[in-house]
Amino acid sequence: MRFDPEEIKKKASEDFDSTWNAGKEFVKKTGLNEQYPHLSLNYGKPHPIYETISRLRQAYLRMGFEEMMNPLIVDEREVHKQFGHEALAVLDRCYYLAGLPRPNVGISDECISDIKCILGDVSDEDIEVIRKILHSYKKGDVEGDDLIPEISSAINVSDALVVEMIDQVFPEFKELVPQSTKRTLRSHMTSGWFISLSSLQERSRPPFNLFSIDRCFRREQEEDAARLMTYYSASCVIMDEDVTVDHGKAVAQSLLSQFGFEKFMFRPDEKRSKYYVPDTQIEVFAYHPQLVGSKTKYSDGWVEIATFGIYSPTALAQYGISCPVMNLGLGVERLAMILYNATDIRSLIYPQIAQYTEWNMSDDELAKMIYVEDVPDTAAGMDIAEAIVATCEENGSTPSPCEFTAWEGKVGEKTVKVSVIEPEENTKLCGPAVFNEVVVFENDILGVPDNKKWKKAMENHSARTGVRFLDSFASKAARDIEEAVANGESEVETRVRIVKVPSEINICLEPLANRYITGKKKKIDIRGPVFTTVRATIE
Secondary structure, three states: OOOOHHHHHHHHHHHHHHHHHHHHHHHHHHOHHHHOHHHHOOOOOOOHHHHHHHHHHHHHHHOOOEEOOOOOEEEHHHHHHHHHHHHHHHHOOOOEEEEOOOOOOOOOHHHHHHHHHHHOOOOHHHHHHHHHHHHHHHHOOOOHHHHHHHHHHHHOOOHHHHHHHHHHHOHHHOOOOOEEEEEEEOOOOHHHHHHHHHHHOOOOOOOEEEEEEEEEEOOOOOOOOOOOOEEEEEEEEEEOOOOOHHHHHHHHHHHHHOOOOOEEEEEEOOOOOOOEOOOOOEEEEEEOHHHOOOOOOOOOOEEEEEEEEEEOHHHHHOOOOOOOEEEEEEEHHHHHHHHOOOOOHHHHHOOOOOOOOOOOOOHHHHHOOEEEOOOOOOHHHHHHHHHHHHHHHHHOOOEOOEEEEEEEEEEOOEEEEEEEEEOOOOOEOOOOOOOOEEEEEOOEEEEEOOOHHHHHHHHOHHHEEEEEHHHHHHHHHHHHHHHHHHOOOOEEEEEEEEEOOHHHHOEEEOHHHHHHHHHHOOOEEOOEEEEEEEEEEEO
């Protein structure tokens, strides 16, 4: 079996382009891009582990391997067959499956009295029905999740009352203790390969080129940055009379070259697993140029990424397998950590869990969580808000006292006149902070003017909300006018003086943004002298 790494990499690129273009064409043909416009613009974000699994699957398929699902639940006797005298050490790392025993529940006269107190006026026939169903449950004829509905349906009472009866009358259910079985959760993919190959050879003739990417479980004492109690193994086998260690080297090179690895070193593995032929267990070290100079232990570019070997004839004989088998395996999480430049496996797998991942938001993400709270509901209200803004922009520096008519027209059935005013002397129509814009800068939420001092903050357009104090105030004033018209009022005035907090200028933050700012000890500094008043008369 030969693998050409360059040809496989070329095929990988062609497959990606083909899949991407087919997806875009499907969205276009079905009209989904019209019904759901975001589908034609965005590409969903996959989880790093599942994305790595997807790429590994395609890589194996391009190399001519057939995908297989191996047994996940393995009896301990299989481990003994594979490891011989070392089995106990392996089983120490396995999770054993346990289950709750079925209790032998009797119904005494006292129980009957308690049942009737809970269920009401049930007959002796109903009591006998309950007794028979509990007996069937003990024998396994009724499953645990069917017990409540079976009783409820048979005696025509509610599920809630049956649950209360089980809880109050039969303490045997509360006293159940799990009992271990001899079955384990697979701790390594090899456990499944022996079982699969043994059955497969009875129905087909080698050679077999198979791969499986699935979850394994290992009873670690604790989890840390490099180890978890469950992981994904990307494993393959070649079962062929002529298979050698060279096949393992060729598979490793062809597989990993599709992920950007360029050079390879092969070293004997000192662990020497019992199920491998001595001196055939090989560690694969691969060189990745993106790792060079990185802040990881792989800064020289070299990383241990896989292990392969030839299964021991002694272990294979336990399953009646006489044909040689080469097995290669790698940990998906290890590969994903390299591809995503991660230093802690927990934060890569569970980015949503706070104890594993530091919470970081970009300025533009925060900016999207800032909004104007009160906005007009009607077209007339929106016109009023725009007119207030235009009036202040044109006349904001006019010395006071002064008054400017901003808008006249109909709101509903009422005639409304809107004015921007400043009755006090020796000031201006609008205060100096009226044109301050709400921006996010270095995770601080600020209300700042567009001047040289805040040039850096203004340069990041995606972190600018586009909302000035004037804009949010005008929206509030327009909304107040709409409500005054609806309430039958003849006059309404909206005024803002010195702003100290966002709510005073009609600015609101989503709770998520508030939690983030508080947790990071960043600041919300939206304040300043606005001194603007809008008055409306309603006839």
